[in-house]
Amino acid sequence: MTVVPSEGAAGSTTGEATFLRKRYESPSRRFARRLLSQKVATASGVILILVVLSAIFAPLLAPLDPNKTDLRNTLLPPGSADFLLGTDYLGRDVLSRLLFAGRVSLVAAVQAVSVGLILGVAPALVAGYVGRWWDWLLMRFTDALLAFPPLILAITVIGILGTGLTNAMIGVGIIFAPRFARITRSAVLSVREETFVEAAKSMGLSQPRIIWRHVLPHLLSPLVVTATVLAGMAMIIEAGLSFIGLGVQVPQASWGSMLSTAYRFIRVSPTLILWPGLAIMITVLSVNLLGDGIRDALGREVRDMSS
Amino acid sequence: MTVQDSATTALRVKELCVDVATPEGWATVVEDVSLAVDVGEIHGLVGESGSGKSLTAMAIMGLITHSQSARVTGGEVLLGDVDLLKLSNRDLRRHQGKDLAMVFQEPMTSLNPAFTVADQIGESIRYHLGASRKEARERSIELLEEVGIADARRRCNDYPHQFSGGMRQRVMLAVALACEPRLLIADEPTTALDVTVQAQMLELIRSLVERHGMAVIFITHDLGVIAEICDRTTVFYAGQVIESGLVGEVIKGPRHPYTEGLLRSVPADDDLPLWWIDGSPPLPGQVSSGCRFSPRCEYSKNECDTHAVPLRLSADGRAIRCALADDLSLNGRD
Amino acid sequence: MTQVLEVSEMSVSFPRRSGLLGKSQPLRVVENVSFEVGKGEVVALVGESGSGKSTIARAVLRLLPIDNGRITLADVDITTLSQRALRPHRRNAQLVFQDPYSSLDPSMTAIEIVEEPLRGFAMSREERLRSAQELLASVGLAGVEGRYPYEFSGGQRQRIAIARALAPRPALIICDEPVSALDLSTQNQIISLLDSLRQSLGVSYLFISHDLSVVRRIADRVLVMYAGEIVEEGPTERVFRDPVHPYTLALLSAVPAVVGDRSKHAKRIVLEGDLPVPGAPPPGCRFHTRCPFAMDVCRSEVPAWTEFDHGVSGRCHLHTSGSTLGFSGLTQFAEDAMASTDRDRGQTSI
Numbered sequence A: 001m002t003v004v005p006s007e008g009a010a011g012s013t014t015g016e017a018t019f020l021r022k023r024y025e026s027p028s029r030r031f032a033r034r035l036l037s038q039k040v041a042t043a044s045g046v047i048l049i050l051v052v053l054s055a056i057f058a059p060l061l062a063p064l065d066p067n068k069t070d071l072r073n074t075l076l077p078p079g080s081a082d083f084l085l086g087t088d089y090l091g092r093d094v095l096s097r098l099l100f101a102g103r104v105s106l107v108a109a110v111q112a113v114s115v116g117l118i119l120g121v122a123p124a125l126v127a128g129y130v131g132r133w134w135d136w137l138l139m140r141f142t143d144a145l146l147a148f149p150p151l152i153l154a155i156t157v158i159g160i161l162g163t164g165l166t167n168a169m170i171g172v173g174i175i176f177a178p179r180f181a182r183i184t185r186s187a188v189l190s191v192r193e194e195t196f197v198e199a200a201k202s203m204g205l206s207q208p209r210i211i212w213r214h215v216l217p218h219l220l221s222p223l224v225v226t227a228t229v230l231a232g233m234a235m236i237i238e239a240g241l242s243f244i245g246l247g248v249q250v251p252q253a254s255w256g257s258m259l260s261t262a263y264r265f266i267r268v269s270p271t272l273i274l275w276p277g278l279a280i281m282i283t284v285l286s287v288n289l290l291g292d293g294i295r296d297a298l299g300r301e302v303r304d305m306s307s
Numbered sequence B: 001m002t003v004q005d006s007a008t009t010a011l012r013v014k015e016l017c018v019d020v021a022t023p024e025g026w027a028t029v030v031e032d033v034s035l036a037v038d039v040g041e042i043h044g045l046v047g048e049s050g051s052g053k054s055l056t057a058m059a060i061m062g063l064i065t066h067s068q069s070a071r072v073t074g075g076e077v078l079l080g081d082v083d084l085l086k087l088s089n090r091d092l093r094r095h096q097g098k099d100l101a102m103v104f105q106e107p108m109t110s111l112n113p114a115f116t117v118a119d120q121i122g123e124s125i126r127y128h129l130g131a132s133r134k135e136a137r138e139r140s141i142e143l144l145e146e147v148g149i150a151d152a153r154r155r156c157n158d159y160p161h162q163f164s165g166g167m168r169q170r171v172m173l174a175v176a177l178a179c180e181p182r183l184l185i186a187d188e189p190t191t192a193l194d195v196t197v198q199a200q201m202l203e204l205i206r207s208l209v210e211r212h213g214m215a216v217i218f219i220t221h222d223l224g225v226i227a228e229i230c231d232r233t234t235v236f237y238a239g240q241v242i243e244s245g246l247v248g249e250v251i252k253g254p255r256h257p258y259t260e261g262l263l264r265s266v267p268a269d270d271d272l273p274l275w276w277i278d279g280s281p282p283l284p285g286q287v288s289s290g291c292r293f294s295p296r297c298e299y300s301k302n303e304c305d306t307h308a309v310p311l312r313l314s315a316d317g318r319a320i321r322c323a324l325a326d327d328l329s330l331n332g333r334d
Numbered sequence C: 001m002t003q004v005l006e007v008s009e010m011s012v013s014f015p016r017r018s019g020l021l022g023k024s025q026p027l028r029v030v031e032n033v034s035f036e037v038g039k040g041e042v043v044a045l046v047g048e049s050g051s052g053k054s055t056i057a058r059a060v061l062r063l064l065p066i067d068n069g070r071i072t073l074a075d076v077d078i079t080t081l082s083q084r085a086l087r088p089h090r091r092n093a094q095l096v097f098q099d100p101y102s103s104l105d106p107s108m109t110a111i112e113i114v115e116e117p118l119r120g121f122a123m124s125r126e127e128r129l130r131s132a133q134e135l136l137a138s139v140g141l142a143g144v145e146g147r148y149p150y151e152f153s154g155g156q157r158q159r160i161a162i163a164r165a166l167a168p169r170p171a172l173i174i175c176d177e178p179v180s181a182l183d184l185s186t187q188n189q190i191i192s193l194l195d196s197l198r199q200s201l202g203v204s205y206l207f208i209s210h211d212l213s214v215v216r217r218i219a220d221r222v223l224v225m226y227a228g229e230i231v232e233e234g235p236t237e238r239v240f241r242d243p244v245h246p247y248t249l250a251l252l253s254a255v256p257a258v259v260g261d262r263s264k265h266a267k268r269i270v271l272e273g274d275l276p277v278p279g280a281p282p283p284g285c286r287f288h289t290r291c292p293f294a295m296d297v298c299r300s301e302v303p304a305w306t307e308f309d310h311g312v313s314g315r316c317h318l319h320t321s322g323s324t325l326g327f328s329g330l331t332q333f334a335e336d337a338m339a340s341t342d343r344d345r346g347q348t349s350i
Helices: A016-024 A027-036 A039-056 A094-130 A132-146 A150-161 A165-192 A195-202 A207-218 A220-243 A255-264 A270-298 B053-061 B089-095 B117-129 B133-146 B165-177 B195-212 B223-229 B247-252 B257-265 B302-306 C053-060 C083-092 C110-120 C125-138 C154-166 C184-201 C212-218 C236-241 C246-254 C296-300 C327-339
Strands: B009-022 B025-038 B042-046 B070-079 B100-103 B183-187 B215-220 B232-237 B240-246 C003-014 C027-038 C042-046 C068-073 C093-096 C172-176 C204-209 C221-226 C229-235
Touching: A027 A039, A027 A270, A039 A094, A039 A270, A094 A132, A094 A165, A094 A207, A094 A220, A094 A255, A094 A270, A132 A165, A150 A165, A150 A220, A165 A207, A165 A220, A195 A207, A195 C093, A207 A220, A220 A255, A220 A270, A255 A270, B009 B053, B009 B215, B025 B042, B025 B053, B025 B070, B025 B215, B025 B232, B025 B240, B042 B053, B042 B195, B042 B223, B053 B070, B053 B100, B053 B183, B053 B215, B100 B165, B117 B133, B117 B165, B133 B165, B165 B195, B195 B215, B195 B223, B195 C246, B215 B223, B223 B247, B232 B247, B232 B257, B240 B247, B240 B257, B257 C184, C003 C053, C003 C204, C027 C053, C027 C068, C027 C204, C027 C229, C042 C053, C042 C212, C053 C068, C053 C172, C053 C204, C083 C093, C083 C110, C093 C154, C110 C125, C110 C154, C125 C154, C154 C172, C154 C184, C184 C204, C184 C212, C204 C212, C212 C236, C221 C236, C221 C246, C229 C236, C229 C246
Parallel strands: B042 B215, B042 B232, B100 B183, B183 B215, C042 C204, C042 C221, C093 C172, C172 C204
Antiparallel strands: B009 B025, B009 B070, B232 B240, C003 C027, C003 C068, C221 C229
């Protein structure tokens, strides 16, 4: 090829080391670097990992059997001998129950979000990209689903599938699906109008390739954020379902069910309600903050505003 | 900078500094910028994108005082005797839209699609001048007529999308002129327009300045526009003022190699080969300690890279930031 | 093969729905346009925004449906091919867009962007990457293959876009305002790059621009569009020297000149008003509502396409209906305007 006017490397003033790093940094490394550079997100991630680990290793960490009743030691305050966080109305150790309940609550959140993602994203991706009557149909259907109160819908699903936490969470996942669908569709609609998608079309790329390579990566960040927000919501809905007895079954505990029983003894033992409440709050908060951090780390590059 | 200690100076900017946030921290992108704009004068700020001319304008307008991505780190912006940078938000708002008005590049996005143009022109008249709804409407119609919108009485009830790009920019001018501002900042107001419409707009702006006698800061990267409409010009490079003076003098006899390069880049009618300045401007935060243009300058000598070059004032009211200015004879355009 | 692209009598409409239940009323934005682009030739399409230039660019690539006409790309009639059958032919014509910020996928590196159009070819991934690297080097971007678009300046991004367009070895590149978002100095670099690529690769350009000073530098031939129609056509130098259509003259005179001396400003024709609303062109000559020379005949009769002695064609009654202000009158007017200095601003509205 011929000699062409060179613009000179814009980064000629950049050091060789940064140059090489920039040149060879893979997308996943870049994501990790940018996520770790955010203090709040990193701290939230660490907290979340601790929560998950404590749930996984609950049998090892729990000082006592979470379901063993001890009617001589009911409603003990925190700091009592052998019971660090006290006992509940049946004399069960609150700390042990809290650790085991974490397993239930976390699994519930993951189940609900996964069901929502599977049911919501794929149809919306096609609907948003193809448009026409597909789009119309999907949107009317999601509108109908969104009009349902979440708890009522979950109760309906439990009525059909039978009680049990997994069934309840499938119900919650169905409630989440339209939210994922809406986010996906609006993101697809905006990405579809981008010039680079038109460029891909004019290059003769196939539709699946365009969706996979040029549309999907740009959905990642809104979806991750939605997923984290809904994961928090799933735990709260689970708490609500357990509260009315449709979620987890006795004597098993979830944070939600602990909250509901503690509520009855709020006058006698006010700290009892604090622990599951704190657990839910800390987990939901760190999931959300981590979600924010992931969004920023995945986010499109900020355009240079100086001009 | 130009010393004009008369009452005719509408705006004086002294040693303004602005930082922007980069992934590596704050970087100075406007450094020690000083300007003076007289009443009735059109002062053109010219430079490549990223040279700091728009940020300078935004700082003057008070638009970056509370931004997370940019901050003013020093200097004064004197409108009359008032230093706008020292005002509280509340006091600043009293000036914004009244004494200070701005026209942006994008005629599509700078008007609110949900309100009629009369509402948008009348808004500041009612807010700043306390006019009644009816008075504001009448004044809006006058302003629309003044900026050359035919059938203004009927069209004032239209929404922005019912106007073409050029007409929308005229509406923007009417909004800006609503409270008879002392200073109008026009940030690339014609860049997004067709040449034919640009010609209409330039003529309109010129006549409005003659009639209202306000001071205008006109930001553009097009030297043709500068030559056509401005009285005085300040050339920006990498956040610094590198040359300023009367438009005719700067174009006929540039004293900074960058200005010469910009002039040579403008296509001429003759068949000279295309000219460009090699390389690109330094990124924010990556400027060298010496002359910032030196890496791209064909006249550069060793001394240019070692010492920072001060902006020097010459006897004829020009300002130049070039260590070699006295030894170079540069070519301009007649 | 001598013609890379042949378009004959093409019209394009946009669907428009009026009211909630109203019938869809098509809005014709390009009317009966014919032109061709030869091998290695640069043809410029100029006009104001809304004149239909970009619509033509997308229509000839079949990115928009056309009402009628015929499009022949590299000797293949692509007018009626299905989108699937069209895909292998798409490589023959590539697009370079105006906005170098939105035309590159921000999630891909420079080399991935240039490699992507090579996927349809029988090449290994290694070959594709090597080829992409060579292409980037050929546009002056060696050694920065792994960077993301945001790390490049506007001019460098446009170079990436050009490399991507060159990748499938197209016969034609359609450049839609490729430099109007760039600084002047960068514009000149890109124009010069495009010109040298044409000489070395023999590729043709359909060059869409509203900036005549740019067009003059690169185009062999110019087509002037007004309100969806081609109003003038001819070799660049001749059109610039002796325009046939008053609209071309107005476009030429609207470009602000860099002159130190205000009195040397050329007298200019400032067109009043705007383009007519698309789909509802005025009767007769579409330009008569803004034309400073409009006569009665212009308001009623559509001017015929006429070829003139100096190789320029156009549609304008001034030269055909025995007006005193004929072709020579038009150029005379321009010369008078240049010479006249009765107002210091040197402008006039007529």
